[in-house]
Amino acid sequence: MKYVLVTGGVISGVGKGVIASSIGTILKSSGIAVTSIKIDPYINIDAGTFSPYEHGEVFVLDDGGEVDLDLGNYERFLDITLHRDNNITTGKVYQDVINKERRGDYLGKTVQVVPHITDSIQEWVIRVAKRPVEGSQIPDVCIIELGGTIGDIEGMPFVEAFRQFQFRVKKENFCCVHVSLVPQPKTTGEQKTKPTQSSVRELRGLGLSPDLVVCRSNTPLIDAVKQKVSLFCHVEPEQVFCVHDVSSLYRVPLLLASQGAKEFFTNRLHLTGFEKSPLRHMAKWKELADRHDRLLKEVTIVLVGKYTQLEDAYASVIKSLQHSALAISHRLDLKYIEAADLEPSMIHEDAQKYHQAWKELVGANGILVPGGFGVRGTEGKILAAQWARTKNVPFLGVCLGLQCAVIEFTRNVLELTDSHSTEFNPNTEHPVVIEMPEHNPGQMGGTMRLGKRKTLFKVKNSLVKKLYHNKEYVEERHRHRYEVNPTYTEKIEAKGMKFVGRSEDGERMEIMELEGHPYYVGVQYHPEYISRPMKPSPPYLGLLLASTGRLTSYINRGCRPSPRMSFCESEEDMSDEEVADLTAKLNLEA
Structure with a gap:
């Protein structure tokens, strides 16, 4: 070793x-x-x-x-x-x-x-x-x-x-x-x-x-x-x-x-018996870096969050957006909106911030509401979800983002005006989001639903299922304490918000889609954790495709990338000729 x-x-x-x-x-x-x-x-x-x-x-x-x-x-x-x-x-x-x-x-x-x-x-x-x-x-x-x-x-x-x-x-x-x-x-x-x-x-x-x-x-x-x-x-x-x-x-x-660097480490650590020429992996990095620098078209995504002062607070989310934007050959113009700035109360506190936040939200090609904890900014996230739903703006809600979309839908479509999450209002008349039964509130660390879990698709004709190449199930990483209340799902689905992906026992709502909307998706898990530069996360890729008006053509092609998209599901998707050409660009012997 x-x-x-x-x-x-x-x-x-x-x-x-x-x-x-x-x-x-x-x-x-x-x-x-x-x-x-x-x-x-x-x-x-x-x-x-x-x-x-x-x-x-x-x-x-x-x-x-x-x-x-x-x-x-x-x-x-x-x-x-x-x-x-x-x-x-x-x-x-x-x-x-x-x-x-x-x-x-x-x-x-x-x-x-x-x-x-x-x-x-x-x-x-x-x-x-x-x-x-x-x-x-x-x-x-x-x-x-x-x-x-x-x-x-x-x-x-x-x-x-x-x-x-x-x-x-x-x-x-x-x-x-x-x-x-x-x-x-x-x-x-x-x-x-x-x-x-x-x-x-x-x-x-x-x-x-x-x-x-x-x-x-x-x-x-x-x-x-x-x-x-x-x-x-x-x-x-x-x-x-x-x-x-x-x-x-x-x-x-x-x-x-x-x-x-390669020669230094192989000599210093006496690493022998390995490839002397670069493999597909390094050639692909070269192609990726060059394509990043050549991007001309731009797509604007707004991230409605609670920790926007520190970019690292959403590091994986930002990387996932970048991976997907690069896959469709667009430069990502990412704007951050502090969720609380969208709330009406901000008019009296700082009207300029309020109007600026709404100006950026209205001008976005797509809207992302990521996860978070605590009541601050929640109503702003709910308002962002409402704007995306009513104005047909592509939307992705992750973890709390999914929950906010459900709260907004039950308030304004089901007319359950008091609906809320018990995290924010324990006494709500309509608890559409509730604490998980197994959560142990006696200790802060490690008490959430964590790690890779299986999500089963419950319908055949699902947009998200197509983005996952029609798999019967997906395994994604979770980090949450609250979930959609299953006692309300029948009423919600009757109005067009479908929970197309659920946990293995069918009790946990994992993936949501809104019927008749170009792209209104929510996921309880965090797909950003397993996104890769050369294998972008399907929900994020769907958001970027919808935001650039290319989702329908992508679905019609069977979710295969077009020549303009130029990304591979794996390094082995590259032909030998492509590898040789990219290797030559590295000025290394193939």
């Missing part, structure tokens, strides 16, 4: 996750099986109780693990399925050690950070790294991202653990990549290396020497700066890579590959 540790310096949010994912993409393109681990030094057990304002979205895995959003990057880039143990937190490690101490595993010894915590970290990494990916294949390389920045006090046990770990697994099996910011003040325009020098000095003082320094910068590093980093950071010039700002994330793997 080979290990690549990715650390960060100078500032957090420097792009370690994208760079780690890109390294994995490059290795995978050579036929190397890759897995990944994200380490978060916070004391929380998992990300489930985080505020979206503080830490962005909570990413949910197949097994129900609520983890850091960087694991979403790994799954999307590498097209693999990870597990809750692929996210290590300080809380998990200390909980593991304390449980062992309570059982008497340490035979009365004094339990300390060294060696007990550091040993637990190393054992966890080894155990997870050997877990099969993509079926039964044991990974060849494990990429480990250490969250935060070098020098953070909470990250010290992990740095010490990896200082020991490099000797445990031997030098030829361990590689350290340090990602550091190279600022470029506008006053002088000069690229400054001092922060990187200090960061690498700190890392080396803690016992880890970087094998590769990846410099994040606004513009490409000039040769003199690269030489300076090499001189003061104790690495060869060939071990200094630059990742400057690019037009899209799809270019990052290509940027690293062009600087010799």
Whole structure:
């Protein structure tokens, strides 16, 4: 087993996750099986109780693990399925050690950070790294991202653990990549290396020497700066890579590959017996990045949410929209509307915000209402659903978005004016959305319906079923506590809102469609979690197709992409001629 540790310096949010994912993409393109681990030094057990304002979205895995959003990057880039143990937190490690101490595993010894915590970290990494990916294949390389920045006090046990770990697994099996910011003040325009020098000095003082320094910068590093980093950071010039700002994330793997990343890792980690020429996967990334930069047509989607101040709060939703827009060769113009700004009460608080919000909603090609918790902004989401329904604007409601669409429909079509969710009004006369029976309200973490669940299509002629290529069932990831009240479904369906997909027991409403509308769909699950750049999520793809007026033709073709759409269900859909042509563009031998 080979290990690549990715650390960060100078500032957090420097792009370690994208760079780690890109390294994995490059290795995978050579036929190397890759897995990944994200380490978060916070004391929380998992990300489930985080505020979206503080830490962005909570990413949910197949097994129900609520983890850091960087694991979403790994799954999307590498097209693999990870597990809750692929996210290590300080809380998990200390909980593991304390449980062992309570059982008497340490035979009365004094339990300390060294060696007990550091040993637990190393054992966890080894155990997870050997877990099969993509079926039964044991990974060849494990990429480990250490969250935060070098020098953070909470990250010290992990740095010490990896200082020991490099000797445990031997030098030829361990590689350290340090990602550091190279600022470029506008006053002088000069690229400054001092922060990187200090960061690498700190890392080396803690016992880890970087094998590769990846410099994040606004513009490409000039040769003199690269030489300076090499001189003061104790690495060869060939071990200094630059990742400057690019037009899209799809270019990052290509940027690293062009600087010799594949050759560096295969030589440094003695990776032999793998493909020497790029596979379809890397060629497809090249085609994807080029197409992204050539897009001319534009589609405007408004996201009516509650956490719009922080883009990361809807990271997977945004990626899903981008995947679908790219698949239909349109540039995504995504506008954010704070749901509360649509509510009539906003007229008195801030009339300008109110009118601006409605102006953007009215001008949209499509409307998306994503998930969320809490009563704030709920009426605004309901108003957005009403506008989409009555004005025939393509609409997708996810989780709470589905529930808001049901509340709006029962109020205005069934004339149950008091209908609501018991989450927001426990005493409502018509509880059309209710708490799940198995929800345990005594504890905050891990009490929701989480992870991959099966949804069965209950009708033959369903728009969403066609988007899923007429499958009898789909398996998607969930994260919710509330659901549509099954006692109201018969009345709702009689008026044209059909629940075409349900849980295996038939009691949970999973997929909703509105008869006679171009595209008015709601899903209780979160399809964005398993969307991929080359395999966009069907509900999101349907929204983008409907918003550009191309859904009907797509359905009539049997949901096969047209030449203008240019995306494949899998890499194997490309012909050998297409692969050869794309490979030639990479200037690599096919």
